[in-house]
Amino acid sequence: MRAPFEIQGQRVAPGARALVDVALPKLNSHTFLSMPVHVVHGKKDGPCLFVSAAIHGDELNGVEVIRRLLEAKALRRLVGTLIAVPVVNVYGLIHQSRYLPDRRDLNRSFPGSAVGSLAARVAHVFMEEIVRRATHGIDLHTGAIHRTNLPQIRANLDDPETDRLARAFGVPVLLNSTLRDGSLREAASTLGIRMLLYEAGEGLRFDELCIRAGLTGVLNVMRELGMLGGQRSHARETAPFVARSSAWVRASESGLLRTLVPLGARVQRGEILGFISDPSTGTQHPVTALARGVVIGRIQIPAVHEGEAVYHIARFRDDHDDVADEVEAFQLDCLDEAAALDPPIV
Numbered sequence: 238m239r240a241p242f243e244i245q246g247q248r249v250a251p252g253a254r255a256l257v258d259v260a261l262p263k264l265n266s267h268t269f270l271s272m273p274v275h276v277v278h279g280k281k282d283g284p285c286l287f288v289s290a291a292i293h294g295d296e297l298n299g300v301e302v303i304r305r306l307l308e309a310k311a312l313r314r315l316v317g318t319l320i321a322v323p324v325v326n327v328y329g330l331i332h333q334s335r336y337l338p339d340r341r342d343l344n345r346s347f348p349g350s351a352v353g354s355l356a357a358r359v360a361h362v363f364m365e366e367i368v369r370r371a372t373h374g375i376d377l378h379t380g381a382i383h384r385t386n387l388p389q390i391r392a393n394l395d396d397p398e399t400d401r402l403a404r405a406f407g408v409p410v411l412l413n414s415t416l417r418d419g420s421l422r423e424a425a426s427t428l429g430i431r432m433l434l435y436e437a438g439e440g441l442r443f444d445e446l447c448i449r450a451g452l453t454g455v456l457n458v459m460r461e462l463g464m465l466g467g468q469r470s471h472a473r474e475t476a477p478f479v480a481r482s483s484a485w486v487r488a489s490e491s492g493l494l495r496t497l498v499p500l501g502a503r504v505q506r507g508e509i510l511g512f513i514s515d516p517s518t519g520t521q522h523p524v525t526a527l528a529r530g531v532v533i534g535r536i537q538i539p540a541v542h543e544g545e546a547v548y549h550i551a552r553f554r555d556d557h558d559d560v561a562d563e564v565e566a567f568q569l570d571c572l573d574e575a576a577a578l579d580p581p582i583v
Contacts, residue, residue, distance in 0.1 A: 294329015
């Protein structure tokens with residue numbers, strides 16, 4: 238008989254599920270605060286996967302991905318254990334902020350400390366209560382406020398096991414991303430826990446395509462790990478495009494940006510991506526690509542200042558002329574294949 242899963246003194250029996258409130262430091266109003274943790278403990282032994290969202294409190298797509306994930310009928314036959322944390326940075330969610338009240342970035346505060354700053358203490362709780370219990374992890378993110386990201390996976394693709402899971406996720410673009418100091422991925426890697434970071438959409442906004450792609454991707458990874466039965470949800474099995482580097486194009490002038498290229502567009506070095514116009518004189522300044530690649534991120538508001546990041550371009554080792562076509566086909570597939578999972582957010 239498989240042993241129960243224990244967290245915060247609560248025991249979750251095999252074949253059962255539970256919502257556990259993990260205590261966090263109180264608000265300055267003396268209001269008690271907790272991190273909601275959903276545990277689904279399968280009857281059979283298997284991997285322990287954590288799926289987390291809203292480490293940045295204004296990144297909401299992942300919260301909805303986890304809500305839909307917990308409603309998936311496939312979890313009734315789960316092998317192993319799923320730990321789902323829809324809101325890690327509860328403080329940021331309350332204030333619609335990326336950061337914690339101490340103005341620190343939680344994803345630069347891992348592994349944290351029980352006696353450190355507020356951010357360090359929250360990071361420490363998450364590491365001790367969630368990450369250390371897991372064998373694998375998926376962290377769900379969006380772009381910052383007023384910036385949107387093409388659905389993509391960022392991971393250490395030089396590790397064969399991580400690369401396998403990244404490809405199974407099912408998005409057309411993978412970015413081989415280095416580990417940043419203080420990030421959750423770096424802290425998890427020191428424990429031997431393989432992680433994927435899913436980036437899609439914009440802060441403080443729901444994006445239906447990004448949500449559906451994220452849900453499908455998480456289920457695909459769970460099937461790849463042997464936690465769920467059935468086949469991967471995507472019928473299309475085209476290999477993803479792997480980017481080994483990326484860079485932001487910055488505004489050369491201040492003014493109002495008129496963008497010409499969408500997310501997923503393939504661009505050439507020197508190609509005009511948009512124009513920045515002076516609102517007083519009407520003078521226009523072109524914004525050009527500094528390298529060949531695919532647009533994986535973009536600013537969403539027209540008002541920009543000189544030096545501001547406006548387009549994020551992923552660069553590929555080989556010349557993939559069909560990246561843009563593949564991205565467009567992926568977007569159509571996400572909306573078609575997942576239509577039965579939940580009514581769309583419009």
